[in-house]
Amino acid sequence: MATTPLTQESILMRLKISNKILGTGSFAAVHRGTWDGRPCAVKVLLPQHANRPRDPKRSDCPAQMLKREGNMLMRYPHRSLVTCYAVLELHPGFPGLPAGYKCSAPALVLEYLQNGSLYKLLLQQQQTPWSHMYDDRTAMSWSIQIASALAHLHGLSPAIIHRDVKLENAMLNREEAQEGGAGGEAAIARVLSVAGANQPLVKLVDLGLHVAASHLADEQLFRAAMTSSSCDTPSGTAGSTQSPFLCSSTTTVEVVSSNLRSRSPPLFTRATYSGGGGGTISAAKSLRRCGTSGRIGGDIKAAATAGTTTANAIAGGDYSSGGSKSSMPPLFLALVPGSSRMLRVDPRSPGLRNRNAALILSGHLVAEEAKGDTRAGPALGGAGENDPSVAASFERFNSTTQRELSGFASSSSMCWVAAAGAPYSRSETQPTRAFQYRELVTRPGSGLQRQLPPPPPSPPHVTATESLQLAQQMRKSEKRIMKILNKQEQQEEPPSAWAGLADEVLDVTENLITAATGAAAVTNAATRTTTMLTTAMATAMTNAAKTPSALDTGGYGSSSDTSYSGGAGEAAAVAEDVCRGDGGAEAALLCATEWTSMNPPPSPRLAVSSPSMNCATARVMRLYESSVPVESVYRLTGATGSHMTMAPEVYQGLPYNEKADVFSFGVILYELFGRSLLLVTHINTRKPGLPAVMQKPGQYAEAVSQGYRPERTACIPAPVWDLITECWNQDPLARPTMADAELRLREISNQMDNTGIARGARGGGASGIRSARSPRVHVGPTECLGGCTIG
Numbered sequence: 001m002a003t004t005p006l007t008q009e010s011i012l013m014r015l016k017i018s019n020k021i022l023g024t025g026s027f028a029a030v031h032r033g034t035w036d037g038r039p040c041a042v043k044v045l046l047p048q049h050a051n052r053p054r055d056p057k058r059s060d061c062p063a064q065m066l067k068r069e070g071n072m073l074m075r076y077p078h079r080s081l082v083t084c085y086a087v088l089e090l091h092p093g094f095p096g097l098p099a100g101y102k103c104s105a106p107a108l109v110l111e112y113l114q115n116g117s118l119y120k121l122l123l124q125q126q127q128t129p130w131s132h133m134y135d136d137r138t139a140m141s142w143s144i145q146i147a148s149a150l151a152h153l154h155g156l157s158p159a160i161i162h163r164d165v166k167l168e169n170a171m172l173n174r175e176e177a178q179e180g181g182a183g184g185e186a187a188i189a190r191v192l193s194v195a196g197a198n199q200p201l202v203k204l205v206d207l208g209l210h211v212a213a214s215h216l217a218d219e220q221l222f223r224a225a226m227t228s229s230s231c232d233t234p235s236g237t238a239g240s241t242q243s244p245f246l247c248s249s250t251t252t253v254e255v256v257s258s259n260l261r262s263r264s265p266p267l268f269t270r271a272t273y274s275g276g277g278g279g280t281i282s283a284a285k286s287l288r289r290c291g292t293s294g295r296i297g298g299d300i301k302a303a304a305t306a307g308t309t310t311a312n313a314i315a316g317g318d319y320s321s322g323g324s325k326s327s328m329p330p331l332f333l334a335l336v337p338g339s340s341r342m343l344r345v346d347p348r349s350p351g352l353r354n355r356n357a358a359l360i361l362s363g364h365l366v367a368e369e370a371k372g373d374t375r376a377g378p379a380l381g382g383a384g385e386n387d388p389s390v391a392a393s394f395e396r397f398n399s400t401t402q403r404e405l406s407g408f409a410s411s412s413s414m415c416w417v418a419a420a421g422a423p424y425s426r427s428e429t430q431p432t433r434a435f436q437y438r439e440l441v442t443r444p445g446s447g448l449q450r451q452l453p454p455p456p457p458s459p460p461h462v463t464a465t466e467s468l469q470l471a472q473q474m475r476k477s478e479k480r481i482m483k484i485l486n487k488q489e490q491q492e493e494p495p496s497a498w499a500g501l502a503d504e505v506l507d508v509t510e511n512l513i514t515a516a517t518g519a520a521a522v523t524n525a526a527t528r529t530t531t532m533l534t535t536a537m538a539t540a541m542t543n544a545a546k547t548p549s550a551l552d553t554g555g556y557g558s559s560s561d562t563s564y565s566g567g568a569g570e571a572a573a574v575a576e577d578v579c580r581g582d583g584g585a586e587a588a589l590l591c592a593t594e595w596t597s598m599n600p601p602p603s604p605r606l607a608v609s610s611p612s613m614n615c616a617t618a619r620v621m622r623l624y625e626s627s628v629p630v631e632s633v634y635r636l637t638g639a640t641g642s643h644m645t646m647a648p649e650v651y652q653g654l655p656y657n658e659k660a661d662v663f664s665f666g667v668i669l670y671e672l673f674g675r676s677l678l679l680v681t682h683i684n685t686r687k688p689g690l691p692a693v694m695q696k697p698g699q700y701a702e703a704v705s706q707g708y709r710p711e712r713t714a715c716i717p718a719p720v721w722d723l724i725t726e727c728w729n730q731d732p733l734a735r736p737t738m739a740d741a742e743l744r745l746r747e748i749s750n751q752m753d754n755t756g757i758a759r760g761a762r763g764g765g766a767s768g769i770r771s772a773r774s775p776r777v778h779v780g781p782t783e784c785l786g787g788c789t790i791g
């Protein structure tokens, strides 16, 4: 079935769409339907989005987002994620499709979740506080299911961030779906009324906003990588059915080199490797599971030797000094949860010999090359276990490099390889088919640096309040920029129309730069990068506006070598990409990070007029243009998701990673165990600790971003509350991983069982859910509704 190509005819045979709408979101309407006779939900892009012209280059338009959602669900299924049976394009006039479609519409055929969302259940619970709809055991079971789905997503490499974790997106289903059910409240009531039935399952839905925390290819590239024959299998694994590679043509690794340890502050030269490679995701998955055997197992063991206990993710990348495919050694990384260590780079690489390399993935230091480890032969097996130099380099690494890079690591969701030692040679800059390299910023003392005046003296200490004000100012400015960009997008204006926008953007940019300069002491990478991104954008827009003809003739794609002549055409192309939100934005950001890490912008005008800035930006852009369509880091700054569950850093428009989901998960725990929705308890309600009554969810998110947290309610068990507060830590890096959170919940659950504490004493049959229609015990509004007894 899965291999049969889906034609419109076969779709017609298999898919029936009824006119019953299960729900409508901002992008899609979800219809009831059947797929091969089984009940299903059909999520179809709304006509207003489907009818818009599509740019295949863009991954952030609603059509692409919907497809990405489906592809992601199909590729990485999980018991607690809604199942996607098919990703389709439905032609206008397809039976059951409402009128209004002029173009074909992407549609997902999803598992039908007939029992509504936990949000609706909670809403109903709050409306009828006398009824106990579920007990703590059930709340715990649901929490664990949601945690395991998120741990699954975050455990992928690169991590996938859901970005919209909330009770609305946690839907109830029975293990055995019943035909003929109806969604919404009726369904909830039916669930509730079935005492003794199987425990309802929770499934996470709506992954439309998901994003890869690092560099994940789109489906096409991913497939290409999976079937690629260019995988450089390490010796000893030939013939193995499972390649120990997670294919690295989907992985772009940032290399930071040169004098890492000897300079203070360290100066970085960065190159980007986007290697080819092979292998399968399933291999990586199984490797992640195995942990103790096989060649990779050896390295995981080495990680354990070095002081860590478990490795829960493995990524592999080709890391090469350039040249032929055969000279591409694999780079293996073990991501150690909650810690920061491991692994080593294949010592076969002559380019890496006698050089220490460290890799940081999503903020974790995960790899290090052992200095002096030049052994050839089995690339990975057992490496490091008995090698004192490996252990020594771990030590060295932890005491120096980690500290030096922590600023980068904590603010970036990208992979970084830090290599100390000899700078890369020019020969390394020659791109090969599967390997590209660009030097983004000139080395210390050359070009860019000389043109810039010395950085201004550090401003006096910036207080937390000032820092917050700056962040808010940033946010305001960002919003304005987004508005401008949206206006541009909606009106589908030609690039020449940027002339009018350029001035406005420059204004905003100045604001940002002022904020950034003032906040230098805060050393906020987000501030810097956003500043520089918008600077680059403004520059490009201005240039484009000045010489619109360059747009017609100037092709940045035409200059593919490392020499760069500059010019408005190039700048305009940068702007175009930045505006369109694809690789250009990332490129500008990458460049900006690098540039500003060495040189905080001394004055807006200087930064704007720096031709080297354009140069570097353009180079990076080309790199990404020919590389994978990476998720734009830029889009990882800015409010995405729901205000009531939004992490502070997301609200503030700072860079964020998968820990934003952890924060939102804390809200889920709070609402589930507390039997109350924050929206109900906090909006239009006077709360202690808050100066004024909040009327909008945005105000709540703002308060949270300033440190406000809801107080514990009596019915939240103490250990659960502890976990909630950890998830709500203002510092994302201090929050637990989802894997940890899941583990903790399981432990709490066991603890509850072992101590024989009668949870849900007041309610629930075997299902743990009580009927809304059969109220039994009245409790006042301040009493616990959950019957919890731990605390």
Ligand SMILES: Nc1ncnc2c1ncn2[C@@H]1O[C@H](COP(=O)(O)OP(=O)(O)OP(=O)(O)O)[C@@H](O)[C@H]1O
Pocket (backbone or CB within 6 Å): 022, 023, 024, 025, 026, 027, 028, 029, 030, 041, 043, 082, 110, 111, 112, 113, 114, 117, 168, 183, 205, 206, 207, 208
């Ligand atoms: N698999 C499903 N089974 C039953 N109902 C569903 C299913 N998926 C979604 N729904 C219903 O359809 C509604 C809209 O779905 P969804 O949230 O996925 O759409 P969206 O356009 O992505 O929404 P949003 O505006 O939140 O991004 C949901 O609130 C839910 O009630």
